[in-house]
Amino acid sequence: MLAAFAAGALLMSVILALGTYLSARHYLIEQRERTALQQAYTDAALVKDGLRTSGASVVDVLDAVALPNRTIAYVRTGGEWYSSGLAEEGHAATQHVAGVVADGSAGLSWTRATDPPAIVVGMPLAAVDAEYYEVTVADELDGTLHTLRTALIVSALVTTLAGALLGWYAARAVLRPLNQVTIAAARISGGDLATRLDPIDDPDLATLVGSFNNMVDTVTERIDRDARFAADVAHELRTPLATLITALGVLEGTPGLSGSSALAVQLMGTELERFRQALEDLIALGRLDSGVRESEWETVPVTELVRLALADNRTATTADPAEVETTDVVTTEPEATGLRVRVDRLQTRRALSNLIRNADTHGGGLTGIRIAARGRFIDIHVEDAGPGVPPGERERIFERFARIGARGATGGSGLGLSIVERTVAVHGGSVWCRESATGGADFVFSLPASGGQP
Missing domain, CATH: 1.10.287.130 (Signal transduction histidine kinase, dimerisation/phosphotransfer (DHp) domain)
Incomplete structure (x- = not known):
């Protein structure tokens, strides 16, 4: 739309500019030719009267004529050229009308022998056996046309820019409702079901x-x-x-x-x-799915979440979660030490417990939990000793009631990983599966860091 408006404005401005320039140029040239012709008739009459005077020289006669500015008069008589100024011989500028004058008629033409171009008017002086020419350099006309060209070009550019701005405004006006629909749809897909579009007058x-x-x-x-x-x-x-x-x-x-x-x-x-x-x-x-909180959001250390999740899966042998030993399972990289996350403690604890239970039940046993910092996120890697998850199934396993291969052979509801995926989505994080260094599955539970991050 922007290009269409700009191209339309440019086309219209070019057409109007060309029409205006050609009309004005035709009118100005016609006026200038008429003026030059009238002046040449007047001056030719004076020269003819002067040459009839006995004993008068051509040079004296030309000097006695009051010529307009930037005008040179030429007289050709007896095969000789005479000029009113110190200019080159007249035949260089008058050659376009010389033939017409030699035939006994007045002639007018433009010549580029001068800069800028000049009007050449010639007429025969039969009474004195001579030819009279006036060459008038049209510097004022050239300056006027140059100014007109510049003004029209600037006007065309300004019109094109105005058309582009109008197209930009029109495009924004047309696309604004679509943008609002897009933003609203994105918010709704993100879970904000209270989003609505404002009423519109259109x-x-x-x-x-x-x-x-x-x-x-x-x-x-x-x-x-x-x-x-x-x-x-x-x-x-x-x-x-x-x-x-x-x-x-x-x-x-x-x-x-x-x-x-x-x-x-x-x-x-x-x-x-x-x-x-x-x-x-x-x-x-x-x-x-309904956005119900199970506890108030709070900022907790990542290691505490991991310890509580491990405790949930060790209750058969340990009654008190505080007694669970994690040093043999959990590894915290130096840059992730002391980092915290702001979460619903119960929801994230249950999600981590599901990952650990999944490793114990379907992955051949939990081999380690590694905590690492990644930009503004904290990644909790839950690794198992199983055969891993095929690349083509690493996204499908987070779907509800999804079971694949041997990992579904031991039963289960098929909802544990779906709960993990929904939990991290609610908390602005993400979860994915990849192959661990030992060949098993590595489930990465990623949450935004909150405090303690450099």
């Missing part, structure tokens, strides 16, 4: 704005309805699940169960625990 765009806002309202309502449905289902399932677990515990303590009955009770216990874990994961995902 009737052509009012429908778009209204449709967009209605669409967002519909999506928000659908998400809220789904979240309420999931919460209601989870709440309703918790009570019978607790009853089943309690009843199963009583059944497990019943003496005298046969071998097949004991095996069935054991299988039910395993499946109920798996069901309980999946239900808790679904509830956690619902809270993350």
Whole structure:
């Protein structure tokens, strides 16, 4: 649009400038030729009268004529040229009209023998057997046309610039609603479902704005309805699940169960625990999707988060998290020592626990946790001893209910890594999987640093 407006303005200004210049030039030249012709007739009459006087010389006659500024008169008589000034011989400038004058007619022409060009007027003086020529340098006309050309060129450039500015303004005006829609869509995709477009007076765009806002309202309502449905289902399932677990515990303590009955009770216990874990994961995902906080955000050391996550996965042998020894598992690079993150402690602790549990359950066991600083982010590397994750599956494993190869063989809800992905997204970070130095999987849990960073 900017180029179109500029090109249109340039084309219009060039056409108008050329039309104006050619019209003005034609008029000025015509006026100048008429003036030169009238002056030449007057001066020729004076020269003819002077040459009729007996004993008068041509030079004296020419000196007696009051010629205009930058005008030289020439007389040709008896094959000789006479000039009113110290100029070159007249035939160099008068050759274009000399033939017409020799035929007995008055002639007018332009010549470039001078700088700037000059008007040459010639006429026969039959009464004295002579030819009279006047050569008038058109310096004033040349200066006027030069000034006119300069003014028109400047006007064309200014008009083109004005057209470009108008195109820029028009493009911004046209694209402003689209930019607003783009920004609003980006905010909504980032989780800010309260974003709406402001009403607009343009009737052509009012429908778009209204449709967009209605669409967002519909999506928000659908998400809220789904979240309420999931919460209601989870709440309703918790009570019978607790009853089943309690009843199963009583059944497990019943003496005298046969071998097949004991095996069935054991299988039910395993499946109920798996069901309980999946239900808790679904509830956690619902809270993350709806933006519900589980605790107030606070600034905590990264090493403390890692220690608590390790404690969650060592409760079978250690009752107090403070007693968990991390020096044999956790490595902190020097530049990351003392760094902190601002997080929801419960959510990030659960996400890290899921990564550690994933390494223990599906990755052949946890081999190490490494904390490293990367720009304004802190990366927590959770490495395992498994076969690693194929490159083509390293993004899909964070999808809900995704299981790949042997890593899904031991069961699980398939929601643990999805919870990790949603947690880091809520906290402005990211998570990805790559191959570790030992060939296993290296899950990188990255969060923005908060304080303590150089």
